[in-house]
Structure formats: structure tokens, C-alpha cells
Amino acid sequence: MKNKSKISLLMMVALFTASCNTDRMGDLKEGNEVADLKSSVSSDSSKPIPGQYIVVLNDGVLNANGLEVAKSTDGGKESYERNNNVLLSKMRSNEEGLKLGIDNQKISSVFGNALEGFVAKNLTDADVELLKKDSKVQSIEQDYLVTLLEKPAEETIASKAVTGQETPWGITRVGGAGNGVGKTAWVIDSGIDLDHPDLNVNTQKSKSFIGDNNPDDGHGHGTHVAGTIAAINNDIGVVGVAAGATVVSLKVVNSLGQGSPSTWVSALDYVYVNASAGDVVNMSVGAPKNTAVDATLLKVAKKGIKIAVAAGNSYDNANNYSPARVNHANIYTISAIAQGDFWTYFSSYGTCVDYAAPGYKVKSTSKNGGYHVDSGTSMASPHAAGVVLLGSPTADGSVKAAYWEHDNVNYSGNYGATNTYSLSHYRYDKDGTIDKIIHR
Ligand SMILES: [Ca+2]
Ligand SMILES: [Ca+2]
Ligand SMILES: [Ca+2]
16 A cells, blocks of 8 residues: 555656656645645545445344344443344354345344344355345345555654644634533544544444454544544644544544445444434445445434535545435535635535535544544545534535646646646536535
């Protein structure tokens, strides 16, 4: 990953250098910056995991077959895991499991709260056909390996907070830091640095869904998201929108920035049982349309839990991606602006988008007690999550078109208020409705 990003950076710098003449030496420096940005917000890519599928059963199938999930939620994570393990072992047993015609040992994980279903590995085409025809099965969908983002370069993570707290521009733009103490945000991401001095993490409720039994952040992305929502108002580092709110790590992305929609379904199933109305969930993740992800998210939203979702970084219609495309009064799909309220060149758009929020050069907390600057709709969504956590959001202004083009050979444009070049193309909110900027 890191090597690949360095190579592409070098290639771009080389190309920029070749296209620059001496009158435009100023562009060379900007070219470096553009290449950095391109690598840090590289478009989400996804590829099918052969044989791995998310199978959703019709509501009530578990109960009708003696597989009802114990509903006790005492102890939060412990009771969830206990109940889940009982369901998994029953589903995998030939005697107690559903008679689906497949080898029940192929069932690798189960969910039974928001939705009923399971994830299966190593399914053959014949298995898939069998499940499609089964009247107990509502849907069967391919699972994906999604590469969400490049890992922040280690050297860009400042290891310690400088003395004196800074208020990042995005926090100011959405109305400044409010008091989030006592409120809870659930972060479905790469984990959260559990002992970061600028975050209040509930480690009891935090849980990994990627098999490492460790909700700590090996990447940096989830900690960055958590800090924008809720970094503590103290005398170090940064401050979040809902300063001091409790954050819960729900880890679905590994240290390489990879994850799968199947684990998002499991994390949402966990939220459905353990979160309370008024809590907020942040999902800065995205994949091709997936009805299991969408259906689970809707169940959570209908329970009164609010969810902020990133629109995506591919300058594409967000209606083609899950969970960005899901609409509900409690679901906020968020596009990204730069300073000056300009549309970021990478932000996806679409009728599912509810608000825009700051998502360019955002400073926040990072792994290992550090801090780093990052860009993406991943950074915009947690600004909205913080606003929503504090109460009913309002809007202040709307996004402006950004003049910007990057074609790997030449670039020109007026990005934001500070950099002026000759104009060629421009990027803007192209879905027909200009996004309002969320504000508390
Ligand atoms: Ca702080
Ligand atoms: Ca929407
Ligand atoms: Ca729009």
C-alpha cells in the first residue's frame, strides 16, 4: 500500500514536472499537494470474495425453526456475544440448523437481531442456486473486499499533541465545539485508539468484527473520525464537534484499510441491540449496492438511532453505493466541502445526499495517541455526526462549484479561495440540488 502510494506520487510529480515550464514553477509545489491528496482519498475499490455471501432470511424464520436469539441484553457486549455464539453453533449443527441443503460448516458468522441471516464462505455455484430457491431466504448477495482508503503515512502522524488546543477549521465551520459529554457515538470504522488522551472511548462496548478480538485502531482512519465527532475540550490536541462525547469502536476495517460489507451488517446488528435512541452512528465506508447493508441500516434508523454516512470519494452518483444511498429521516448522507465552502473534487453527489460538511485537510486524532490531517467524505460525515449528536441540525449556506481538473498530465483550476490557475473544467454538486452545509 505504502509503496504503491509512493510510486504513484513519484509518477505524478514526474508528469507535473514535465508539463511545467519555468513560468509556472509555483505549480510544481501544488502538484505535490495534489498527488498527496489523490493518494489519501483514493476512490473506494472493491472486488468480490470468491464463494463468500451474505444470506438474509425472511423475518421470523429463526423463531419458526427453534433458533430464536435470546433477547437478554444485560452486560451489553458479553450477552450479545454469548447469544450470537449460541446461534452460530446451532446454525452450524446438522441437527438443529436450518435444512438449507448446504454444508452448515460453511456458515462463518450469524446475525439475528436487526435482520436474521448469516455469512457463508466457500459456497459453490450449486450452493448459491439452492439458497436462491429456498423459501426461507430473502436475499443472497456476494460479499466484497473493499479497500476503503490508503493508510496515512507513519511520518505524517504527529506522535504527540502540541501543548495548547487547536480548533480545526471544520469544527468552526459547523458552528464550533459543543458539549457532548454524556452522549454516545458509535464509530463503524478501523477501530479507535482506545487510550488516546484526547478521546473518551467506551472500551467495554467496543468490539471488533474482523476476527482479531481487538477494537484498537491499527490504521488511523477510525480514530480520525472519532476525534472530529468528539475530541475532548481540554488543553491538548484538537476539539471535536460534540466535545467529550463517548465514542465506541466497532472495528470493521483492518490495518490495511480493507473491510467487507458482511461485517458492516454484523456491526449494525450489534448497534441495533446495544445503542439507545438519540445515539449516533458514523459510517465512513462504502461499497456497491447491497440490500443487506441497506436493510440493516434502516432497522437501526427506525429504532430512533441516527446515522451519518459518507457519500463516497469517487465523484460519482452516491445512489449507486451502500450505505450512502439509503434514505430515512434518521440517516444523513454527507458530501464534502473544502475551506471557503467549495465542492471537493472527489466528493460523490446524488439525491440521497442530505448535507455537505468539511472534508478537506481536516486535522484530527490518529492512532497511537497521534494526530494527522486527512481528506475525504470520511472526514465530512463525522462533522455531521457530531452536529446530529448535539441536537437537531440546521444549515448555513450551500456549496459552491470548485474549478479544478486533474487528468494525470495537466491540471489547472481554482481550488478553493487560495489557489488560482487558468480554468478548464470544474467540479460541482451535479445532482440538480445544491447541498446545504450542515450547522449546529
Ligand atoms: Ca483536545
Ligand atoms: Ca438521504
Ligand atoms: Ca446535491
